[in-house]
Amino acid sequence: MAVFVLDKQKRPLMPCTEKRARRLLERGRAVVVRLAPFTIRLKDRIGGETQPLRLKLDPGSRVTGLALVRESEIVDLDTGAVERREHGLWFGELAHRGQQISDALTLRRHYRRARRSRKTRYRAPRFLNRTRREGWLPPSLQHRLDTTLNWVERLRRIAPITALSQELVRFDTQALQNPEISRVEYQQGELAGYEVREYLLEKWHRTCAYCGATNVPLEIEHIVPRARGGSDRVSNLTLACRPCNQRKGSRSIEDFLKRQPARLHQIQAQAKAPLKDAAAVNATRWALFDALKATGLPVETGSGGRTKFNRTRLDIPKTHALDAACVGQVDTLSGWQCPALAIKATGRGSYSRSRLDRFGFPRGYLMREKRVYGFQTGDWVRAEVPTGKKAGVHVGRVAVRQTGSFNIQAQGGTVQGISYRHCRVLQRADGYGYAFQPKPDTEAARRAA
Template sequence: MTCFMQRKGEYPMVFVLDTNKCPLAPCHEAVARKLLKQGKAAIYKRYPFTIILKEIVDNFRPKTPYRLKIDHGSKHTGLAILRGQEVVWLGQLDHRTDIKERIDKRRAFRRARRNRKTRYRKPRFLNRRRKDGWLPPSLESRVQNIQTWVNRLKKLCPIGYISYENTKFDTQLMRNPEISGIEYQQGTLQGYEVREYLLEKFGRKCCYCGKENVPLEVEHIIPKSRGGTDRVDNLCLACRDCNQRKGSQTAEEFGYPHIQKMVKKTLKDASVVNATRWKVYEVLKQSGCEVECGTGARTKMNRIRLDLPKTHYFDACCVGESTPNHLYFKTKEVLFIRAKGRGSRSRTNLDRYGFPRGYLARQKFFFGFQTGDMVKAVIPRGKYQGVWFGEVSCRKTGSFDIKGKDGKRIAQGINYRYVQVIQRFDGYTYRREGMNIA
């Protein structure tokens, strides 16, 4: 039997601030529309939608603090705000996955500069120290995204409690569910070096052509340039000729799908959660709210009991022991938040060979707009006549483009005079979608 209810006619709840920008209890969309129409409130923020009152109203004083629930994941983090059995807001935070690639590209360009006939830059090696608790930038970005949105939601809603899924993944057990006893303690390479392990595993011959009694090289089944790792499950042996001909192809693309099947599913996402889970917990403790930790098993049990689909925002509703026996959804929309970053320090666009193919402007704002602002464009005539909503791409000529939800251009060459800002760019992009309960 389904243990949740969607109240008929319910719409997204609206966050409310008082005249001093202190958070009040969220209200129904119809109430917010009435306040805006009567001039008693103004729009403070579009994403998440928030109004600010122009006069003191006691009806919105919260009786009890709200609870923010967080389902921490490698690529996506679910967010939910509850008051008792009522779910008043749902969100999904999509983390950046391009940071490592961008850092590698920047490193390659800097090293190339040192070898060209330009101003010499002395390389820095071991003259920098890492602070205690240092995390790689790709992982630190995930922690900071969660910290940013916890602080933002605290400013919009009277949150007093936080429930956080502090899960640890056993990567060795995930690779081999049957492992136990002393084998669990010793691991895969007990008694071996990597090369000797591979020689014995593949019978001291090339995995591709089968040559024996020739020099063999350790080779990546999925190349590192394609997302492969140095894990022993992704390594095999190949003669020099096969290794050179394979290049940056995977084993399957090279014509050996049976070798490709030997590679087990990557555990990169599980490793990311393991590496950041306590850092996120420390950040949540600093927020000043009472933090409750829950396990992944309890989250799954609550989700099955409530008969909810497997999504990140529904998982967030089920985190922790505080999950009620019934859930009443006072919202039917989910806010999807994607971390985008704030641009690049590089002012030159380069081709794949490292040669400049274009130069970016030295300023961010053009005619009061910057790329990424959420705008409304009212175009009186021409090919794009009508009203358009989306992100703006600015040019110093004053001819702007409007991008839709999918990132594609929906209107091009729009004069800046027809454009007005809805919300300033803050490093994230937003889209609203209906709640999927099917």
């Protein structure tokens, strides 16, 4: 993974390799600015030449893939065709907390309704006295948009990014339900079928609908066979492994699963249910696109089918970060065999100063001050414990207590009861948790795709 570099005036330069960054630090020519993403600042250099860098985004309802690539274009003198070559420099996967926000708002709404029903001071419910601005999004969806834009700006501050790419249309549900309106986009060409297959993979959780098998090649299967009048609408399609697909053949699903009524009911219900994640992505895709255009950088867009086509053609395993690297026009991609930075949105604490029981009454009060002995929950610390049962070095996010006995969430698990005297801050809390994912397992990831 490349290391981000800033000059003496904190302006972004071209990222360098880990070996070069280590040498600069050992010789005293640079200092560490951040650990995640790892960034250094040079002491003896101002300005420098840069190359075109493109930041690619694969927006998702739960995880957004990020990929920073160095691009170059090669022109074929004979045909005049332009080939885009890309080299991966940095990969990240941003995990959103939209579902937690939605659950918190639902719980708060229940508490508010319970207060109205008690024999306390009555407050009439308010209706139609609040206006929403144009382009308003629910808080859970606005969070996905804000966190994605936040990381776009962060990376722009530490890397000389010259262009952006976004997967704009992941699932076009209208075209999937009525393929006749799309004509050549889905019915002809190299991308035919990729949009529908990607939709089904997400909807059926990449498992066989009939036996529940995972990590096996899956085929598109008609719930009501075409020989019995079944249509090609997406509501009549599912995924099945080859043995189940062959055993079912042209039989009706009721006859095929007559000994498994529970699975039959589940398949029939899931076939009619819409894809919730697709709705979340579709609700925010244009807002994200407009926000990216407002940065002043050229924005390239691509569909989910083209992303799947590029990844399959280049024989690249499926991860969120590598999906982002395959967005848009990609002819060749190198340097993708490297770990990705897992970024988890954790928030910056709670405004509530008390814990509540299941009835909404306070059951305990929290500290009034967020900092304890100079530490705050969420700080990335390094604890060196000399003796005792917890002797050793522990690195991770800290959860503070008023007594000064902290908990450290390390990579191997949570370590409790570490004194603040043994802790040293590596990076202050910024609302995110960080971890490094191993290199992608090519064979396992390809089977899952």
